[in-house]
Amino acid sequence: MPTVYDIQGFHDDLVRQGFIVPTEVKGGWGRTGKFEDIVDRFNALVSRTAQDDGAELFQFPPIVPRALIERVGYMDNFPHLSGSISSFFGNDREALALSGKVNGGERWEDMLAPTESMLTPAACYPVYPMFSGLLPGKGRLVTVTGWVYRHEPSDEPTRLQAFRMREFIRVGTNEQVVDWRNAWLDRGLALLKSLQLPVVSDVATDPFFGRAGKMMAASQRDQRLKFEILVPVISEEKPTAICSFNWHQDHFSGTFGIKDATGNTASTACLGFGLERVTLALIKHHGFDVAAWPAPVRALLWP
Amino acid sequence: MPTVYDIQGFHDDLVRQGFIVPTEVKGGWGRTGKFEDIVDRFNALVSRTAQDDGAELFQFPPIVPRALIERVGYMDNFPHLSGSISSFFGNDREALALSGKVNGGERWEDMLAPTESMLTPAACYPVYPMFSGLLPGKGRLVTVTGWVYRHEPSDEPTRLQAFRMREFIRVGTNEQVVDWRNAWLDRGLALLKSLQLPVVSDVATDPFFGRAGKMMAASQRDQRLKFEILVPVISEEKPTAICSFNWHQDHFSGTFGIKDATGNTASTACLGFGLERVTLALIKHHGFDVAAWPAPVRALLWP
Numbered sequence: 361m362p363t364v365y366d367i368q369g370f371h372d373d374l375v376r377q378g379f380i381v382p383t384e385v386k387g388g389w390g391r392t393g394k395f396e397d398i399v400d401r402f403n404a405l406v407s408r409t410a411q412d413d414g415a416e417l418f419q420f421p422p423i424v425p426r427a428l429i430e431r432v433g434y435m436d437n438f439p440h441l442s443g444s445i446s447s448f449f450g451n452d453r454e455a456l457a458l459s460g461k462v463n464g465g466e467r468w469e470d471m472l473a474p475t476e477s478m479l480t481p482a483a484c485y486p487v488y489p490m491f492s493g494l495l496p497g498k499g500r501l502v503t504v505t506g507w508v509y510r511h512e513p514s515d516e517p518t519r520l521q522a523f524r525m526r527e528f529i530r531v532g533t534n535e536q537v538v539d540w541r542n543a544w545l546d547r548g549l550a551l552l553k554s555l556q557l558p559v560v561s562d563v564a565t566d567p568f569f570g571r572a573g574k575m576m577a578a579s580q581r582d583q584r585l586k587f588e589i590l591v592p593v594i595s596e597e598k599p600t601a602i603c604s605f606n607w608h609q610d611h612f613s614g615t616f617g618i619k620d621a622t623g624n625t626a627s628t629a630c631l632g633f634g635l636e637r638v639t640l641a642l643i644k645h646h647g648f649d650v651a652a653w654p655a656p657v658r659a660l661l662w663p
Numbered sequence: 664m665p666t667v668y669d670i671q672g673f674h675d676d677l678v679r680q681g682f683i684v685p686t687e688v689k690g691g692w693g694r695t696g697k698f699e700d701i702v703d704r705f706n707a708l709v710s711r712t713a714q715d716d717g718a719e720l721f722q723f724p725p726i727v728p729r730a731l732i733e734r735v736g737y738m739d740n741f742p743h744l745s746g747s748i749s750s751f752f753g754n755d756r757e758a759l760a761l762s763g764k765v766n767g768g769e770r771w772e773d774m775l776a777p778t779e780s781m782l783t784p785a786a787c788y789p790v791y792p793m794f795s796g797l798l799p800g801k802g803r804l805v806t807v808t809g810w811v812y813r814h815e816p817s818d819e820p821t822r823l824q825a826f827r828m829r830e831f832i833r834v835g836t837n838e839q840v841v842d843w844r845n846a847w848l849d850r851g852l853a854l855l856k857s858l859q860l861p862v863v864s865d866v867a868t869d870p871f872f873g874r875a876g877k878m879m880a881a882s883q884r885d886q887r888l889k890f891e892i893l894v895p896v897i898s899e900e901k902p903t904a905i906c907s908f909n910w911h912q913d914h915f916s917g918t919f920g921i922k923d924a925t926g927n928t929a930s931t932a933c934l935g936f937g938l939e940r941v942t943l944a945l946i947k948h949h950g951f952d953v954a955a956w957p958a959p960v961r962a963l964l965w966p
Contacts, residue, residue: 381721381793383723383727383728383789383792384728384730384731384779384792385726385727385728385779385780386779388724388726388727388728388780390721390722390723390724390789390793391721391722391723392719392720392721392722393719393720393721395722396720396722399722416695416696417695417696417699418684418693418694418695418696419693419694419695419698419699419702420686420693420694421691421693421810421823421824421825421826422725422810422812422825423688423691423812423824423825424686424688424691425686425687425688425691427687428687430765435751435761435762435765435771436762436765436766439750439751439753439758439761439762440750440751440752440758441750442750442751442775443748443749443750443778444748444749444750444772444775445746445747445748445749445782445812445814446746446747446749446772447742447743447744447745447746447747447814448738448742448743448745449743450742451873452873452874452875455742455743455872455873456875458738458742459738459739459742462733462738462739463739467777468738469747469749469777472745472747474770474772475746475814476687476688476689476816477688477691477824479748486686486693489686489687490684490693507724507725507810509725509726509748511748511750511778513779520724521724521726521780522724522725522726523724569758570754570755570758571755572755572759
């Protein structure tokens with residue numbers, strides 16, 4: 361039976377079959393226990409796959425310092441995806457006026473002012489400042505699972521405004537970082553193929569903003585700095601990236617003063633699995649009846 | 664040896680002993696693997712404690728619909744804690760101007776506009792709209808673990824801008840809801856005492872804003888709508904709330920049209936454990952060497 365790709369149908373089936381719960385925000389749906397079990401099991405499988413690498417685990421909140429977003433150039437490259445957090449700093453009289461606007465159906469956000477934080481756009485962002493200074497000879501390897509925010513409202517169930525990324529972040533010499541990236545590209549493909557997903561890998565680009573962004577993307581593609589692992593989820597023609605690899609060269613190391621053991625500016629790379637997207641891909645390809653998924657897939661996820 | 668309460672000293676020890684990682688944001692620190700292990704183990708203990716209750720599990724992202732925040736009166740009562748999300752909706756020319764401001768050290772946030780979302784201020788908020796309509800005779804019981812945001816920057820390690828709450832949400836008749844709340848108040852105290860924390864429970868109030876808020880708080884206290892379980896973490900005189908119980912009466916049911924099985928407006932209540940605060944209380948009372956914690960405490964957390 362050929363796989364049918366119908367965006368609205370897939371969304372509605374996910375709701376009807378008890379995997380997701382709609383909210384008023386596009387790409388802001390809730391997850392049920394059945395959905396979360398798959399997320400957790402896949403994330404645990406990733407941990408087992410990487411257990412001999414000795415990655416240091418950290419957990420960061422979904423907010424990052426505003427100054428960090430400014431320093432890494434996010435507002436230059438991805439302003440349209442950003443999430444800036446404002447709050448109310450006023451007095452009693454102003455609070456009364458605010459309340460009046462909210463309840464009168466007027467817009468009220470001009471009574472707020474920016475806080476010191478923004479939403480985290482990638483789970484690895486809070487990690488880089490930890491590396492400032494001289495690295496040990498072998499460099500470092502860190503892993504995080506975190507909520508990230510991208511303002512791109514969409515009806516596609518695979519395009520979320522808030523989702524979780526399981527990331528690994530490698531920092532060291534160029535050679536250490538590229539070797540690690542290449543090894544994980546093979547390992548990531550093997551991992552996802554073992555789950556019987558029809559994945560392919562390809563050179564990719566980040567969604568840079570506007571006309572200048574087109575040139576950034578072309579340069580990124582020419583230098584083969586970004587790879588993705590893709591699988592059809594909502595369309596055969598436009599497969600969904602479920603894992604991505606970014607080699608940042610000295611972008612973060614220069615900004616945060618990260619030096620390899622010899623004192624040269626270090627190199628960084630990261631890889632991230634989109635946990636909701638992997639879960640959706642598994643549901644799409646193996647069906648809504650999780651108990652009936654292929655035995656080898658179940659054995660890997662529920663060992 | 665008497666317990667010493669020294670806010671800055673405790674924070675610095677948590678960093679030195681490898682539990683937390685400072686960031687540029689007050690109350691926005693990172694957690695290490697050692698910290699996360701305690702969080703996960705305590706949360707699992709809560710799940711085991713409640714396993715016979717049959718709570719339905721959901722997971723929501725750290726963002727909620729802006730319209731939900733408006734409807735439940737959050738901007739009337741807690742505007743100072745709110746987190747409103749803005750993004751950039753402009754064209755190429757405006758993006759260039761934005762970039763110029765960011766890199767020129769000027770404030771740039773006035774070039775953004777509000778999105779359809781805000782940060783979730785309590786893990787239970789996205790749950791209530793799911794209950795709209797007629798409830799089954801027994802009502803419903805839901806559990807969630809979620810990241811919440813409160814804009815209250817502080818040097819106290821127990822006062823975070825982003826933290827995780829493990830919540831249970833009960834909806835049904837007044838009697839069902841209050842019985843459930845009372846039973847959990849006993850069970851919560853017993854659970855935390857079994858971890859050898861010197862806890863007490865007390866009537867409490869929410870941090871309502873301003874002069875009008877003082878009256879709201881007095882009324883909430885008179886009606887005994889909010890209870891907390893407290894333990895000294897950063898001060899003996901001002902113990903820290905690590906678990907709180909709120910009976911909302913018809914506040915959410917009225918807003919979202921939630922009816923009990925007989926067609927009357929339902930009642931809701933929630934209880935939440937502050938996962939970082941419980942973890943900090945355990946570290947404060949049992950020490951930085953987790954392997955040397957009292958055997959009965961270790962047996963409960965690492966069964």
